[in-house]
Amino acid sequence: MTPAVQSPTVLRGVGVGRRGVVGPVAQVRPAPHVAADAPLLVDGVPADAATAHTRVEQAFTDVAVGLRDQAGRASGTVADVLAATAQMADDRALRAQVLAKVDAGEPVVSAVDGVVTMFATMFERAGGYLAERVTDLRSVRDRVVARVLDLPAPGVPELTEPSVVVARDLAPADTAALDLRHVLAIVTELGGPTGHTAIIAGQLGLPCVVRVSGVTDLADGTVVAVDAADGTVTTDPDDEQRAALVARAEVERTLAADTAPGGTSDGHLVALLANIGTAEDAERVGPTAVEGVGLFRTEVLFLERTTAPTVEEQTEVYERTLRALGDRKVVVRTLDAGADKPLAFATQPDEENPALGVRGFRLVRTNPDLIDTQLAALAAAQQATGARPWVMAPMIATPAEARDFAARARAQGLAQVGVMVEVPAAALRAREILAEVDFVSLGTNDLAQYAMATDRLRGELADLLDPWQPAVLDLVAATARAGLELGKPVGVCGESASDPVLALVLVGLGVTSLSMSAGAVPAVRYALRHHTAEQCRAMADAALVAGAAPEARAAVVALLHSSVRSTLGL
Structure with a gap:
């Protein structure tokens, strides 16, 4: 585990909204780190191309089904972006190009990563909406690789207390999987204020700060103050900062009571x-x-x-x-x-x-x-x-x-x-x-x-x-x-x-x-x-x-x- 960052430390990013909270960090599980040439093993024996083809095709299907199930349990924008990510997992061109590489004998991880990287580059060059979909595309890649290799699915850990969810980037599918009873805020190292994570955080009423360099180095359990208004994440906040955030929340409740035109x-x-x-x-x-x-x-x-x-x-x-x-x-x-x-x-x-x-x-x-x-x-x-x-x-x-x-x-x-x-x-x-x-x-x-x-x-x-x-x-x-x-x-x-x-x-x-x-x-x-x-x-x-x-x-x-x-x- 990465050692906790010594306090006090103030990390800066781009805030979305005006709210602020204090709570412990819960880091999102990273994508599986597997060598591109790692063989796909079945009962300890390298799989042949036909078996690999079947496993990969089923993995894409399972990921798409899982995302659609999540979309069905969600609502509003969350459901829409989950459905869009499921559609990406179902994309015929993406799946066909991966399977073609697998059929040609290329290792599974290399095939999936290579095709997704190609699509991601195309999306980034296109800019706009497509560029915003790159996070979703990479989430599909990580889920498919984990599924094929029987590894734990990447994403948010089970939360047992109100926590600040921290990630390098957070796909809509991960956001939708959050147990909102235990989520205080969302902080990411990448992303932007108009991306899916920020949009969903706004819909859910959660403070959000994106583009916070170094935030993924924080150890699980590190207590932080997330201030969306200032775009800051402060480790081990003192009593004064805690009190200021509590006072701001009370002000927001007071302001919301005014319903005049x-x-x-x-x-x-x-x-x-x-x-x-x-x-x-x-x-x-x-x-x-x-x-x-x-x-x-x-x-x-x-x-x-x-x-x-x-x-x-x-x-x-x-x-x-x-x-x-x-x-x-x-x-x-x-x-x-x-x-x-x-x-x-x-x-x-x-x-x-x-x-x-x-x-x-x-x-x-x-x-x-x-x-x-x-x-x-x-x-x-x-x-x-x-x-x-x-x-x-x-x-x-x-x-x-x-x-x-x-x-x-x-x-x-x-x-x-x-x-x-x-x-x-x-x-x-x-x-x-x-x-x-x-x-x-x-x-x-x-x-x-x-x-x-x-x-x-x-x-x-x-x-x-x-x-x-x-x-x-x-x-x-x-x-x-x-x-x-x-x-x-x-x-x-x-x-x-x-x-x-x-x-x-x-x-x-x-x-x-x-x-x-x-x-x-x-x-x-x-x-x-x-x-x-x-x-x-x-x-x-x-x-x-x-x-x-x-x-x-x-x-x-x-x-x-x-x-x-x-x-x-x-």
């Missing part, structure tokens, strides 16, 4: 909405104090399928979502897939740079039925429920694209039509785009990625993707200014909306609604409630004139009401 202290209303990905998510946030849904990511319905979902299948999901929210606003984003989120039924071949390829609304160029069918299903759900969903298209770059989408949506009887602003060209021409639609919503994650020419999955470039980057704020300001001039709503549904300090800046720029994970709403509501609209505008001005992201945030924090700084621990 979002707005500034002088009555300027700002809708506080939730981001969701499934109908189950809608049913979960329905009873909470959110004013609606500002982003319904519908691509979960489409991914990992061999055929597109039918109008009836989609209508049922949209109906459930609309009924869960009652008369509250629901903004539905049409399919954001293609290229880096490949669809088996609409794959674009040979795209060298998928992030700049045929994705989002651009799919209408090659497969217009996908968009038209989805709009028809939304119209059917509207008719069935009496609710009036807002609908918006992703990856809009020109006024002509906005006009095309608006015409298609309105032809189906959908009245509130908008588009996403996540391409700098759309922000720069926001006035012309808003002339074609009823509203826009800023996707600040992709907007930062495209503005800064930086892959948002590259952890070493995280500083360039900071939403406080003045250049990104300039694009937000240009869009919000166009909305104010034309009297049309401009929302933000990227992660920047969940930062209570940045939320004040966004409101000061003219943003009219903020959409985030439901758990982030109370702190944002509180920050707004303690500042006037004029103070928000002053904060926005201070951020825009800053020379760099840290300076922008520091300038705004300096302008915060003292009680807000104290309550939020700033």
Whole structure:
């Protein structure tokens, strides 16, 4: 066992959320370390190629079945990603290439690892959604190798007390296997704030810190303080730090008790909405104090399928979502897939740079039925429920694209039509785009990625993707200014909306609604409630004139009401 790290030690990473906890470390079991040329033994005798073929094929099947069983016991996003990982274990191309190598006499471990490495390299080069799937792919590899060689399956150990789960990286299948009665937080050495682990941790309400170098060197049982707000993991925390985390938890409970509509202290209303990905998510946030849904990511319905979902299948999901929210606003984003989120039924071949390829609304160029069918299903759900969903298209770059989408949506009887602003060209021409639609919503994650020419999955470039980057704020300001001039709503549904300090800046720029994970709403509501609209505008001005992201945030924090700084621990 690795010796315990001497205290005090502070390890730094990227935090997801604002919560903090203290508890003992429970390290996830690593993947089996087996030599690539290790023979497969059956009753102590090396297996022949035919036996190896059978064992490998059965191992893939068993892993897929096990993952699907876990998916069946899970719900929401957890179930979706488990099903997606099971689909990967079932992938014909992956399995066929491994079996071909085994049939040719290559050792089993070498065959599995070689093919998975090839696929992983392809996914990483593709970037985006595929890059996020590499962890799942490697999890399938490790499970298959362990199954073939009759080794213990890698993953989370049995937890007997509330613990901080630590891993080099954590696959969704491992996350879903957690006994939540005994999980305090999740910490990983790899990963990113937009990866599956972070998404699931957010759904489960667990503090999460990713990209924490050295955390896997901690011994099991080492007591740590996990602070998602600061992005730190501290070994053997002192009484002062423990007390601070307890006090923060009490503050969060107090803030959550406030259910009033979002707005500034002088009555300027700002809708506080939730981001969701499934109908189950809608049913979960329905009873909470959110004013609606500002982003319904519908691509979960489409991914990992061999055929597109039918109008009836989609209508049922949209109906459930609309009924869960009652008369509250629901903004539905049409399919954001293609290229880096490949669809088996609409794959674009040979795209060298998928992030700049045929994705989002651009799919209408090659497969217009996908968009038209989805709009028809939304119209059917509207008719069935009496609710009036807002609908918006992703990856809009020109006024002509906005006009095309608006015409298609309105032809189906959908009245509130908008588009996403996540391409700098759309922000720069926001006035012309808003002339074609009823509203826009800023996707600040992709907007930062495209503005800064930086892959948002590259952890070493995280500083360039900071939403406080003045250049990104300039694009937000240009869009919000166009909305104010034309009297049309401009929302933000990227992660920047969940930062209570940045939320004040966004409101000061003219943003009219903020959409985030439901758990982030109370702190944002509180920050707004303690500042006037004029103070928000002053904060926005201070951020825009800053020379760099840290300076922008520091300038705004300096302008915060003292009680807000104290309550939020700033």
